[in-house]
Amino acid sequence: MISSSSFDWNARYDALHATFPGTQRTPVIGITGNFGDKGCELAEGYYESVLRAGATPVVLPPTEDGDVLCSVLDRLDGIILSGGGDMNPLFVGEEPTPALHSINPKRDMAELLLIRLAYDRQIPMLGICRGIQMLAAALGGSVWQDIPNPGLKHSQDLDRAYASHTVKIENDSLLHSIMQRDTLAVNSFHHQAVRDAGPRFRVCATSSDGVIEAMESAEMKSIMGVQWHPECFCLRDDDTMMPLFRWLRDEAANYREARRLHSRILTLDSHCDTPMFFDQDIHFDQRDPKLLVDLHKMNEGGLDVSTMVAYIPQGPLTDEGRKAATAYAESQLSRVEKMVEENAAAVALAYTPNDLYQLKDEGRKAIMLGIENGYAIGQDLSLLEHFYKRFGIVYMTLCHNGNNDICGSARPREGEPHMGITDFGAQVIREMNRLGILVDLSHASEQSFYDALALSQKPIVCSHSSCRALCDHPRNLTDDQMRALAEKDGVMQITFYNGFLRTDGQASILDAVAHLNHAVEVMGIEHVGIGTDFDGDGGVPGLASAAELINFTRRLLRQRYSEADLRLIWGGNWLRCI
Secondary structure: OOOHHHHOHHHHHHHHOOOOOOOOOOOEEEEEOEEEOOEEEOOHHHHHHHHHHOOEEEEEOOOOOHHHHHHHHOOOOEEEEOOOOEOOHHHHOOOOOOOOOOEOHHHHHHHHHHHHHHHHOOOOEEEEOHHHHHHHHHOOOEEEOOOOOOOOOOEOOOOOOOOOEEEEEOOOOHHHHHHOOOEEEEOOEOOOEEEEOOOOEEEEEEEOOOOEEEEEEOOOOOEEEEOOOHHHHHHHOOOOOHHHHHHHHHHHHHHHHHHHHHHHOOOEEEEEOHHHHOOOOOOOOOOOOOOOOOHHHHHHHOOOEEEEEEEOOOOOOOHHHHHHHHHHHHHHHHHHHHHHHHOOOOEEEOOOHHHHHHHHHHOOEEEEEEEEOHHHHOOOOHHHHHHHHHHOOOEEEOOEOEOOOOOOEOOOOOOOOOOOOOHHHHHHHHHHHHHOOEEEOOOEOHHHHHHHHHHOOOOOEEEEEOEOOOOOOOOOEOHHHHHHHHHOOOEEEEOOEHHHHOOOOOOOHHHHHHHHHHHHHHHOHHHEEEOOOEOOOEOEOOEOOHHHHHHHHHHHHHOOOOHHHHHHHHHHHHHHHO
Protein backbone atom coordinates (compact mmCIF):
# COMPACT_ATOMS: atom_id res chain seq x y z
CA MET A 1 0.00 0.00 0.00
CA ILE A 2 1.30 3.44 -0.94
CA SER A 3 1.61 5.90 1.93
CA SER A 4 -0.24 9.11 1.10
CA SER A 5 2.26 11.07 3.19
CA SER A 6 5.04 10.12 0.78
CA PHE A 7 3.26 12.06 -1.97
CA ASP A 8 1.68 14.85 0.03
CA TRP A 9 3.31 17.92 -1.49
CA ASN A 10 0.71 20.11 0.23
CA ALA A 11 2.07 19.05 3.62
CA ARG A 12 5.56 19.93 2.46
CA TYR A 13 4.29 23.33 1.30
CA ASP A 14 2.65 23.97 4.66
CA ALA A 15 5.84 22.94 6.49
CA LEU A 16 7.91 25.42 4.52
CA HIS A 17 5.61 28.22 5.68
CA ALA A 18 5.18 27.08 9.25
CA THR A 19 7.56 29.80 10.42
CA PHE A 20 8.55 33.04 8.74
CA PRO A 21 11.94 32.59 7.00
CA GLY A 22 14.90 34.68 8.03
CA THR A 23 16.66 37.13 5.76
CA GLN A 24 19.74 34.93 5.38
CA ARG A 25 19.93 32.78 2.28
CA THR A 26 22.42 30.21 1.14
CA PRO A 27 24.77 31.42 -1.63
CA VAL A 28 23.54 30.83 -5.17
CA ILE A 29 25.86 28.76 -7.38
CA GLY A 30 25.22 28.86 -11.13
CA ILE A 31 26.15 25.67 -13.02
CA THR A 32 26.65 25.74 -16.78
CA GLY A 33 24.41 23.25 -18.54
CA ASN A 34 25.71 20.69 -21.01
CA PHE A 35 24.02 21.85 -24.18
CA GLY A 36 23.52 19.37 -27.01
CA ASP A 37 21.04 17.77 -29.39
CA LYS A 38 18.66 16.98 -26.52
CA GLY A 39 18.74 20.51 -25.17
CA CYS A 40 20.35 21.75 -21.94
CA GLU A 41 21.17 18.96 -19.49
CA LEU A 42 22.91 18.70 -16.13
CA ALA A 43 24.19 15.55 -14.48
CA GLU A 44 22.83 14.88 -11.00
CA GLY A 45 26.22 14.99 -9.27
CA TYR A 46 26.68 18.70 -9.91
CA TYR A 47 23.57 20.00 -8.21
CA GLU A 48 23.63 17.27 -5.55
CA SER A 49 27.19 18.23 -4.54
CA VAL A 50 26.22 21.91 -4.33
CA LEU A 51 23.18 21.08 -2.21
CA ARG A 52 25.22 18.88 0.13
CA ALA A 53 27.76 21.69 0.50
CA GLY A 54 24.99 24.00 1.71
CA ALA A 55 24.46 26.22 -1.33
CA THR A 56 21.66 26.73 -3.84
CA PRO A 57 22.30 25.41 -7.37
CA VAL A 58 20.80 26.95 -10.52
CA VAL A 59 21.34 25.84 -14.13
CA LEU A 60 22.79 28.35 -16.59
CA PRO A 61 21.62 27.73 -20.16
CA PRO A 62 23.99 28.97 -22.90
CA THR A 63 23.37 32.48 -24.21
CA GLU A 64 25.52 35.04 -25.98
CA ASP A 65 23.18 37.90 -25.06
CA GLY A 66 25.35 40.33 -23.11
CA ASP A 67 22.46 41.94 -21.24
CA VAL A 68 21.19 38.54 -20.14
CA LEU A 69 24.66 37.39 -19.07
CA CYS A 70 25.21 40.53 -16.98
CA SER A 71 21.77 40.21 -15.43
CA VAL A 72 22.45 36.58 -14.52
CA LEU A 73 25.86 37.38 -13.03
CA ASP A 74 24.33 40.10 -10.87
CA ARG A 75 22.32 37.36 -9.17
CA LEU A 76 25.05 34.75 -8.71
CA ASP A 77 27.49 34.28 -5.85
CA GLY A 78 29.56 31.54 -7.48
CA ILE A 79 29.86 29.50 -10.67
CA ILE A 80 30.64 25.90 -11.59
CA LEU A 81 31.78 25.34 -15.16
CA SER A 82 30.65 21.82 -15.88
CA GLY A 83 32.10 19.10 -18.08
CA GLY A 84 31.10 18.27 -21.64
CA GLY A 85 32.38 18.13 -25.20
CA ASP A 86 35.44 19.61 -26.86
CA MET A 87 35.91 23.33 -27.50
CA ASN A 88 35.93 24.73 -31.02
CA PRO A 89 39.66 25.41 -31.62
CA LEU A 90 38.84 28.34 -33.91
CA PHE A 91 37.90 30.37 -30.81
CA VAL A 92 41.56 30.25 -29.71
CA GLY A 93 43.07 30.71 -33.16
CA GLU A 94 43.81 27.06 -33.94
CA GLU A 95 42.79 24.72 -36.75
CA PRO A 96 41.13 21.41 -35.75
CA THR A 97 43.28 18.29 -35.54
CA PRO A 98 42.02 14.83 -36.56
CA ALA A 99 41.68 13.80 -32.91
CA LEU A 100 39.13 16.55 -32.15
CA HIS A 101 35.75 15.21 -30.97
CA SER A 102 32.31 16.82 -31.23
CA ILE A 103 32.04 20.53 -30.53
CA ASN A 104 29.27 22.99 -29.76
CA PRO A 105 30.21 26.56 -30.78
CA LYS A 106 27.10 28.02 -29.17
CA ARG A 107 28.05 26.66 -25.76
CA ASP A 108 31.70 27.64 -26.27
CA MET A 109 30.93 31.27 -27.06
CA ALA A 110 28.49 31.58 -24.16
CA GLU A 111 30.96 30.14 -21.64
CA LEU A 112 33.94 32.16 -22.88
CA LEU A 113 31.90 35.33 -22.41
CA LEU A 114 30.55 34.15 -19.06
CA ILE A 115 34.02 33.43 -17.72
CA ARG A 116 35.48 36.78 -18.76
CA LEU A 117 32.54 38.71 -17.30
CA ALA A 118 32.58 36.68 -14.07
CA TYR A 119 36.34 37.18 -13.81
CA ASP A 120 35.88 40.95 -14.10
CA ARG A 121 33.32 40.82 -11.28
CA GLN A 122 35.53 38.65 -9.01
CA ILE A 123 32.84 35.94 -8.81
CA PRO A 124 34.24 32.68 -7.36
CA MET A 125 34.54 29.94 -9.99
CA LEU A 126 35.24 26.21 -10.03
CA GLY A 127 35.95 24.64 -13.43
CA ILE A 128 35.44 20.88 -13.79
CA CYS A 129 37.04 18.89 -16.67
CA ARG A 130 35.92 20.89 -19.71
CA GLY A 131 35.49 23.73 -17.21
CA ILE A 132 39.22 23.95 -16.38
CA GLN A 133 39.96 23.99 -20.10
CA MET A 134 37.47 26.81 -20.69
CA LEU A 135 39.04 28.80 -17.85
CA ALA A 136 42.44 28.47 -19.49
CA ALA A 137 41.12 29.36 -22.95
CA ALA A 138 39.20 32.41 -21.70
CA LEU A 139 41.94 33.81 -19.49
CA GLY A 140 45.18 33.58 -21.43
CA GLY A 141 46.15 29.91 -21.34
CA SER A 142 45.90 27.16 -23.95
CA VAL A 143 44.44 23.66 -24.33
CA TRP A 144 45.60 20.45 -25.96
CA GLN A 145 43.07 19.34 -28.58
CA ASP A 146 44.28 15.84 -27.80
CA ILE A 147 46.84 14.97 -25.11
CA PRO A 148 50.11 14.05 -26.89
CA ASN A 149 51.74 10.77 -25.89
CA PRO A 150 49.89 10.27 -22.59
CA GLY A 151 51.46 7.89 -20.11
CA LEU A 152 48.11 7.24 -18.42
CA LYS A 153 44.62 6.33 -19.57
CA HIS A 154 42.85 9.67 -19.11
CA SER A 155 39.39 8.46 -20.10
CA GLN A 156 38.57 5.63 -17.74
CA ASP A 157 36.16 2.75 -18.35
CA LEU A 158 35.39 2.44 -14.65
CA ASP A 159 32.13 3.67 -13.18
CA ARG A 160 32.31 7.49 -12.85
CA ALA A 161 32.01 7.33 -9.08
CA TYR A 162 35.36 5.56 -8.70
CA ALA A 163 38.93 6.85 -8.99
CA SER A 164 41.27 5.48 -11.67
CA HIS A 165 44.59 7.30 -11.09
CA THR A 166 46.28 9.70 -8.70
CA VAL A 167 47.45 13.30 -8.93
CA LYS A 168 50.22 15.04 -7.01
CA ILE A 169 49.21 18.27 -5.28
CA GLU A 170 51.69 21.10 -4.70
CA ASN A 171 52.33 21.55 -0.97
CA ASP A 172 52.06 25.34 -0.95
CA SER A 173 48.86 25.47 -2.99
CA LEU A 174 45.34 26.49 -2.10
CA LEU A 175 44.21 23.08 -3.34
CA HIS A 176 46.49 21.41 -0.80
CA SER A 177 45.01 23.50 2.02
CA ILE A 178 41.52 22.48 0.87
CA MET A 179 42.12 18.75 0.37
CA GLN A 180 44.74 18.34 3.12
CA ARG A 181 46.79 15.75 1.23
CA ASP A 182 49.79 15.44 -1.09
CA THR A 183 48.23 12.93 -3.47
CA LEU A 184 44.63 12.43 -4.44
CA ALA A 185 42.90 9.56 -6.23
CA VAL A 186 40.70 10.96 -9.00
CA ASN A 187 38.39 9.84 -11.78
CA SER A 188 39.14 10.83 -15.37
CA PHE A 189 37.02 11.21 -18.54
CA HIS A 190 38.82 13.39 -21.05
CA HIS A 191 41.24 13.41 -23.95
CA GLN A 192 41.85 17.17 -23.85
CA ALA A 193 43.73 19.03 -21.11
CA VAL A 194 45.23 22.40 -20.26
CA ARG A 195 48.49 22.83 -22.17
CA ASP A 196 49.52 26.15 -20.59
CA ALA A 197 47.79 27.63 -17.55
CA GLY A 198 48.71 31.15 -18.66
CA PRO A 199 49.75 34.14 -16.52
CA ARG A 200 46.61 34.29 -14.40
CA PHE A 201 46.92 30.75 -13.02
CA ARG A 202 49.45 28.50 -11.35
CA VAL A 203 49.48 24.74 -11.81
CA CYS A 204 48.71 23.08 -8.47
CA ALA A 205 48.31 19.39 -9.39
CA THR A 206 49.64 17.05 -12.08
CA SER A 207 49.31 13.40 -12.98
CA SER A 208 52.34 11.10 -13.17
CA ASP A 209 52.63 11.68 -16.93
CA GLY A 210 52.82 15.44 -16.46
CA VAL A 211 49.28 16.35 -17.54
CA ILE A 212 47.94 19.42 -15.74
CA GLU A 213 45.22 18.16 -13.40
CA ALA A 214 44.43 21.33 -11.45
CA MET A 215 45.20 25.04 -11.51
CA GLU A 216 44.32 27.93 -9.24
CA SER A 217 44.45 31.71 -9.43
CA ALA A 218 47.91 33.26 -9.33
CA GLU A 219 46.24 36.61 -8.49
CA MET A 220 44.75 35.81 -5.08
CA LYS A 221 41.31 35.26 -6.60
CA SER A 222 38.69 32.61 -5.84
CA ILE A 223 39.15 30.65 -9.05
CA MET A 224 40.14 27.01 -9.40
CA GLY A 225 39.94 24.34 -12.08
CA VAL A 226 40.26 20.56 -11.80
CA GLN A 227 40.55 18.09 -14.66
CA TRP A 228 38.67 15.28 -12.91
CA HIS A 229 34.96 15.02 -12.03
CA PRO A 230 34.59 15.56 -8.25
CA GLU A 231 30.81 15.74 -8.50
CA CYS A 232 30.54 12.03 -9.37
CA PHE A 233 31.82 10.81 -6.00
CA CYS A 234 28.84 12.01 -4.00
CA LEU A 235 26.54 9.70 -5.95
CA ARG A 236 27.83 6.77 -3.90
CA ASP A 237 28.02 8.81 -0.69
CA ASP A 238 31.78 9.28 -0.97
CA ASP A 239 32.60 12.66 0.60
CA THR A 240 36.24 12.70 -0.55
CA MET A 241 35.65 15.60 -2.93
CA MET A 242 33.19 17.58 -0.83
CA PRO A 243 35.92 19.95 0.47
CA LEU A 244 36.09 21.43 -3.05
CA PHE A 245 32.39 22.22 -3.05
CA ARG A 246 32.49 23.51 0.51
CA TRP A 247 35.38 25.79 -0.51
CA LEU A 248 33.25 27.20 -3.32
CA ARG A 249 30.29 27.62 -0.98
CA ASP A 250 32.42 29.54 1.55
CA GLU A 251 33.94 31.76 -1.13
CA ALA A 252 30.51 32.43 -2.61
CA ALA A 253 29.05 33.29 0.81
CA ASN A 254 31.93 35.67 1.49
CA TYR A 255 31.48 37.29 -1.94
CA ARG A 256 27.73 37.59 -1.37
CA GLU A 257 28.21 39.33 1.98
CA ALA A 258 30.80 41.73 0.54
CA ARG A 259 28.46 42.71 -2.28
CA ARG A 260 25.57 43.22 0.14
CA LEU A 261 27.77 45.36 2.34
CA HIS A 262 28.94 47.51 -0.59
CA SER A 263 25.31 48.11 -1.50
CA ARG A 264 24.67 49.51 1.99
CA ILE A 265 27.77 51.59 2.71
CA LEU A 266 29.52 54.41 0.85
CA THR A 267 32.88 53.31 -0.57
CA LEU A 268 35.50 55.96 -1.32
CA ASP A 269 39.01 55.88 -2.77
CA SER A 270 40.87 59.02 -1.71
CA HIS A 271 43.51 59.02 -4.45
CA CYS A 272 43.86 58.01 -8.09
CA ASP A 273 45.81 59.58 -10.97
CA THR A 274 43.39 58.68 -13.76
CA PRO A 275 43.14 62.27 -15.16
CA MET A 276 46.67 61.84 -16.57
CA PHE A 277 45.12 59.61 -19.24
CA PHE A 278 42.24 61.87 -20.25
CA ASP A 279 44.27 63.59 -22.98
CA GLN A 280 44.37 60.25 -24.79
CA ASP A 281 41.63 58.43 -26.69
CA ILE A 282 39.86 57.33 -23.50
CA HIS A 283 36.20 56.43 -23.10
CA PHE A 284 35.40 56.35 -19.40
CA ASP A 285 32.10 54.54 -20.01
CA GLN A 286 33.92 51.62 -21.65
CA ARG A 287 36.03 48.98 -19.94
CA ASP A 288 39.32 50.47 -21.06
CA PRO A 289 42.46 48.32 -20.58
CA LYS A 290 44.57 51.49 -20.31
CA LEU A 291 42.73 52.56 -17.16
CA LEU A 292 42.58 51.05 -13.69
CA VAL A 293 39.56 53.23 -12.91
CA ASP A 294 36.59 53.51 -15.28
CA LEU A 295 32.82 53.18 -14.88
CA HIS A 296 32.81 49.45 -15.53
CA LYS A 297 35.58 48.77 -13.02
CA MET A 298 33.96 51.02 -10.40
CA ASN A 299 30.73 49.03 -10.81
CA GLU A 300 32.48 45.66 -10.73
CA GLY A 301 34.47 46.50 -7.61
CA GLY A 302 31.61 48.25 -5.81
CA LEU A 303 33.37 51.64 -5.66
CA ASP A 304 31.08 54.65 -5.21
CA VAL A 305 33.55 57.53 -5.08
CA SER A 306 36.86 58.09 -6.84
CA THR A 307 38.96 61.09 -5.83
CA MET A 308 40.79 62.05 -9.01
CA VAL A 309 43.81 64.29 -8.68
CA ALA A 310 45.71 66.51 -11.04
CA TYR A 311 49.21 65.09 -10.60
CA ILE A 312 51.96 67.65 -11.22
CA PRO A 313 55.53 66.34 -11.55
CA GLN A 314 58.01 68.54 -9.71
CA GLY A 315 59.80 70.86 -12.11
CA PRO A 316 62.15 73.83 -11.80
CA LEU A 317 61.40 76.51 -9.24
CA THR A 318 61.31 79.24 -11.87
CA ASP A 319 58.56 81.56 -13.05
CA GLU A 320 58.26 79.53 -16.25
CA GLY A 321 58.15 76.23 -14.37
CA ARG A 322 55.53 77.43 -11.91
CA LYS A 323 53.36 78.89 -14.68
CA ALA A 324 53.50 75.62 -16.63
CA ALA A 325 52.55 73.64 -13.50
CA THR A 326 49.48 75.81 -12.92
CA ALA A 327 48.39 75.43 -16.54
CA TYR A 328 48.87 71.66 -16.40
CA ALA A 329 46.75 71.39 -13.25
CA GLU A 330 44.02 73.46 -14.92
CA SER A 331 44.05 71.25 -18.01
CA GLN A 332 43.83 67.99 -16.04
CA LEU A 333 40.96 69.16 -13.86
CA SER A 334 39.13 70.54 -16.91
CA ARG A 335 39.46 67.17 -18.64
CA VAL A 336 37.82 65.49 -15.66
CA GLU A 337 34.93 67.93 -15.92
CA LYS A 338 34.59 67.11 -19.63
CA MET A 339 34.62 63.37 -18.91
CA VAL A 340 31.89 63.79 -16.30
CA GLU A 341 29.79 65.91 -18.65
CA GLU A 342 30.03 63.23 -21.35
CA ASN A 343 28.83 60.55 -18.90
CA ALA A 344 26.34 62.56 -16.87
CA ALA A 345 23.81 59.73 -16.71
CA ALA A 346 26.27 57.56 -14.79
CA VAL A 347 28.66 59.89 -12.95
CA ALA A 348 28.76 63.37 -11.41
CA LEU A 349 31.16 65.68 -9.62
CA ALA A 350 30.68 65.91 -5.86
CA TYR A 351 31.88 68.51 -3.39
CA THR A 352 30.35 67.52 -0.05
CA PRO A 353 29.51 64.29 1.79
CA ASN A 354 25.81 64.99 1.16
CA ASP A 355 26.52 65.04 -2.58
CA LEU A 356 28.10 61.60 -2.31
CA TYR A 357 25.17 60.01 -0.51
CA GLN A 358 22.70 61.62 -2.88
CA LEU A 359 24.54 60.23 -5.91
CA LYS A 360 24.67 56.74 -4.38
CA ASP A 361 20.90 56.88 -3.87
CA GLU A 362 20.55 57.86 -7.55
CA GLY A 363 22.75 54.97 -8.67
CA ARG A 364 25.46 57.24 -10.05
CA LYS A 365 29.19 57.25 -9.35
CA ALA A 366 30.82 60.28 -7.74
CA ILE A 367 34.08 62.05 -8.60
CA MET A 368 35.83 64.38 -6.18
CA LEU A 369 38.81 66.45 -7.28
CA GLY A 370 42.20 67.18 -5.77
CA ILE A 371 45.69 68.39 -6.65
CA GLU A 372 48.82 66.31 -6.09
CA ASN A 373 51.76 68.68 -5.56
CA GLY A 374 51.44 72.25 -4.33
CA TYR A 375 53.83 73.17 -7.14
CA ALA A 376 50.55 73.85 -8.99
CA ILE A 377 50.11 77.14 -7.12
CA GLY A 378 53.75 78.18 -7.37
CA GLN A 379 54.20 81.19 -5.08
CA ASP A 380 50.71 82.62 -5.69
CA LEU A 381 48.50 82.13 -2.64
CA SER A 382 45.42 83.37 -4.53
CA LEU A 383 45.53 80.29 -6.75
CA LEU A 384 44.29 78.21 -3.83
CA GLU A 385 40.99 80.08 -3.80
CA HIS A 386 40.88 79.90 -7.61
CA PHE A 387 41.22 76.10 -7.66
CA TYR A 388 38.76 75.78 -4.79
CA LYS A 389 36.05 77.96 -6.32
CA ARG A 390 36.61 76.98 -9.95
CA PHE A 391 36.99 73.20 -9.50
CA GLY A 392 35.93 72.45 -5.93
CA ILE A 393 39.14 70.62 -4.98
CA VAL A 394 38.82 68.81 -1.66
CA TYR A 395 42.53 68.51 -0.92
CA MET A 396 46.00 69.44 -2.09
CA THR A 397 49.11 67.32 -1.52
CA LEU A 398 51.73 69.83 -0.38
CA CYS A 399 54.56 68.30 -2.45
CA HIS A 400 55.63 65.32 -4.49
CA ASN A 401 59.11 63.94 -5.21
CA GLY A 402 61.37 66.96 -4.79
CA ASN A 403 61.17 70.09 -2.65
CA ASN A 404 58.98 72.99 -3.73
CA ASP A 405 58.11 76.47 -2.46
CA ILE A 406 55.82 75.05 0.22
CA CYS A 407 57.81 72.30 1.92
CA GLY A 408 60.46 69.63 1.86
CA SER A 409 59.76 66.28 0.23
CA ALA A 410 60.35 62.81 1.67
CA ARG A 411 62.43 62.30 -1.47
CA PRO A 412 64.34 65.51 -2.21
CA ARG A 413 66.16 65.57 -5.52
CA GLU A 414 69.94 65.47 -5.71
CA GLY A 415 71.47 68.54 -4.10
CA GLU A 416 68.26 69.63 -2.37
CA PRO A 417 68.28 70.07 1.43
CA HIS A 418 66.21 68.09 3.91
CA MET A 419 63.70 70.67 5.09
CA GLY A 420 60.24 71.28 6.54
CA ILE A 421 57.48 73.81 5.92
CA THR A 422 58.65 77.18 4.53
CA ASP A 423 57.24 80.58 5.56
CA PHE A 424 55.20 80.55 2.37
CA GLY A 425 54.08 77.01 3.21
CA ALA A 426 52.77 78.21 6.58
CA GLN A 427 50.63 80.76 4.74
CA VAL A 428 49.40 78.04 2.38
CA ILE A 429 48.28 75.83 5.29
CA ARG A 430 46.43 78.72 6.96
CA GLU A 431 44.69 79.56 3.69
CA MET A 432 43.75 75.93 3.07
CA ASN A 433 42.26 75.81 6.58
CA ARG A 434 40.26 78.97 5.84
CA LEU A 435 38.90 77.67 2.55
CA GLY A 436 38.22 74.15 3.79
CA ILE A 437 40.79 72.39 1.58
CA LEU A 438 42.33 69.35 3.27
CA VAL A 439 46.08 69.49 3.88
CA ASP A 440 47.56 66.27 2.45
CA LEU A 441 51.00 65.20 3.68
CA SER A 442 51.61 62.13 1.54
CA HIS A 443 55.09 62.56 -0.03
CA ALA A 444 56.13 65.13 2.61
CA SER A 445 59.30 64.83 4.70
CA GLU A 446 59.05 64.00 8.40
CA GLN A 447 59.96 67.56 9.28
CA SER A 448 57.27 68.89 6.95
CA PHE A 449 54.81 66.44 8.50
CA TYR A 450 55.41 67.59 12.07
CA ASP A 451 55.57 71.28 11.06
CA ALA A 452 52.23 71.04 9.27
CA LEU A 453 50.66 69.14 12.13
CA ALA A 454 51.63 71.96 14.48
CA LEU A 455 50.46 74.70 12.09
CA SER A 456 47.11 73.34 10.91
CA GLN A 457 43.95 74.16 12.81
CA LYS A 458 42.07 71.42 10.95
CA PRO A 459 42.65 67.66 10.76
CA ILE A 460 45.39 66.65 8.36
CA VAL A 461 45.25 63.69 5.95
CA CYS A 462 47.70 61.43 4.18
CA SER A 463 45.71 60.51 1.08
CA HIS A 464 47.90 57.58 -0.06
CA SER A 465 50.50 56.36 2.42
CA SER A 466 51.53 53.13 4.12
CA CYS A 467 53.40 51.94 7.21
CA ARG A 468 57.17 52.31 7.50
CA ALA A 469 57.27 49.58 10.16
CA LEU A 470 56.29 47.09 7.44
CA CYS A 471 58.05 48.72 4.49
CA ASP A 472 61.02 50.96 5.27
CA HIS A 473 60.49 53.65 2.65
CA PRO A 474 60.91 57.38 3.42
CA ARG A 475 57.53 57.98 1.80
CA ASN A 476 55.76 55.85 4.45
CA LEU A 477 54.73 56.96 7.95
CA THR A 478 56.47 55.84 11.11
CA ASP A 479 54.40 54.60 14.03
CA ASP A 480 55.18 57.86 15.85
CA GLN A 481 53.87 59.88 12.91
CA MET A 482 50.76 57.75 12.78
CA ARG A 483 50.08 58.25 16.48
CA ALA A 484 50.64 62.00 16.16
CA LEU A 485 48.25 62.14 13.21
CA ALA A 486 45.57 60.26 15.14
CA GLU A 487 45.97 62.58 18.15
CA LYS A 488 45.06 65.51 15.86
CA ASP A 489 42.06 63.54 14.50
CA GLY A 490 43.71 63.05 11.11
CA VAL A 491 43.40 60.12 8.72
CA MET A 492 45.92 57.89 6.94
CA GLN A 493 44.79 56.18 3.74
CA ILE A 494 46.58 52.88 2.95
CA THR A 495 47.89 52.82 -0.61
CA PHE A 496 48.32 49.84 -2.96
CA TYR A 497 51.62 50.89 -4.54
CA ASN A 498 53.98 47.90 -4.65
CA GLY A 499 57.09 49.78 -3.48
CA PHE A 500 55.26 51.23 -0.48
CA LEU A 501 53.99 47.80 0.63
CA ARG A 502 57.17 45.73 0.33
CA THR A 503 60.87 46.55 0.13
CA ASP A 504 61.57 43.36 -1.80
CA GLY A 505 59.62 41.20 -4.22
CA GLN A 506 56.07 41.51 -5.44
CA ALA A 507 53.49 42.80 -2.98
CA SER A 508 49.92 41.48 -3.04
CA ILE A 509 46.56 42.03 -1.44
CA LEU A 510 47.93 40.24 1.64
CA ASP A 511 50.49 43.02 2.14
CA ALA A 512 47.83 45.70 1.72
CA VAL A 513 45.70 44.03 4.39
CA ALA A 514 48.75 43.76 6.68
CA HIS A 515 49.43 47.50 6.35
CA LEU A 516 45.81 48.34 7.12
CA ASN A 517 45.83 46.02 10.14
CA HIS A 518 49.01 47.63 11.45
CA ALA A 519 47.61 51.13 11.00
CA VAL A 520 44.42 50.18 12.84
CA GLU A 521 46.47 48.70 15.67
CA VAL A 522 48.61 51.83 16.00
CA MET A 523 46.05 54.58 15.28
CA GLY A 524 42.65 53.04 15.99
CA ILE A 525 39.90 52.18 13.53
CA GLU A 526 38.73 55.83 13.36
CA HIS A 527 41.86 57.06 11.56
CA VAL A 528 42.44 54.66 8.66
CA GLY A 529 41.13 54.45 5.09
CA ILE A 530 42.02 53.55 1.50
CA GLY A 531 43.83 55.60 -1.16
CA THR A 532 44.71 53.23 -3.99
CA ASP A 533 47.02 55.34 -6.20
CA PHE A 534 45.43 53.54 -9.18
CA ASP A 535 46.64 54.86 -12.54
CA GLY A 536 49.65 56.27 -10.71
CA ASP A 537 51.45 52.89 -10.57
CA GLY A 538 49.25 51.64 -7.74
CA GLY A 539 47.81 48.13 -7.93
CA VAL A 540 49.02 44.69 -6.82
CA PRO A 541 47.78 41.12 -7.40
CA GLY A 542 44.34 40.82 -5.87
CA LEU A 543 43.93 44.60 -6.02
CA ALA A 544 44.98 45.31 -9.58
CA SER A 545 42.22 47.81 -10.45
CA ALA A 546 39.02 49.36 -9.15
CA ALA A 547 37.24 46.17 -10.29
CA GLU A 548 39.06 44.20 -7.59
CA LEU A 549 38.31 46.42 -4.60
CA ILE A 550 35.54 44.05 -3.54
CA ASN A 551 38.37 41.60 -2.81
CA PHE A 552 39.72 43.91 -0.11
CA THR A 553 36.36 43.93 1.64
CA ARG A 554 36.21 40.14 1.35
CA ARG A 555 39.59 39.82 3.09
CA LEU A 556 38.58 42.20 5.86
CA LEU A 557 35.31 40.36 6.44
CA ARG A 558 37.31 37.15 6.92
CA GLN A 559 39.31 38.95 9.61
CA ARG A 560 36.11 39.80 11.46
CA TYR A 561 35.95 43.51 10.68
CA SER A 562 32.36 44.57 11.33
CA GLU A 563 30.10 46.55 9.05
CA ALA A 564 30.60 49.57 11.30
CA ASP A 565 34.38 49.18 10.96
CA LEU A 566 34.15 48.91 7.19
CA ARG A 567 31.96 52.02 6.95
CA LEU A 568 34.78 53.95 8.63
CA ILE A 569 37.57 52.40 6.56
CA TRP A 570 35.73 52.81 3.26
CA GLY A 571 35.22 56.54 3.62
CA GLY A 572 33.61 57.46 6.91
CA ASN A 573 36.90 58.54 8.50
CA TRP A 574 37.92 60.54 5.44
CA LEU A 575 34.58 62.31 5.15
CA ARG A 576 34.77 63.33 8.81
CA CYS A 577 37.71 65.54 7.87
CA ILE A 578 36.04 67.29 4.93
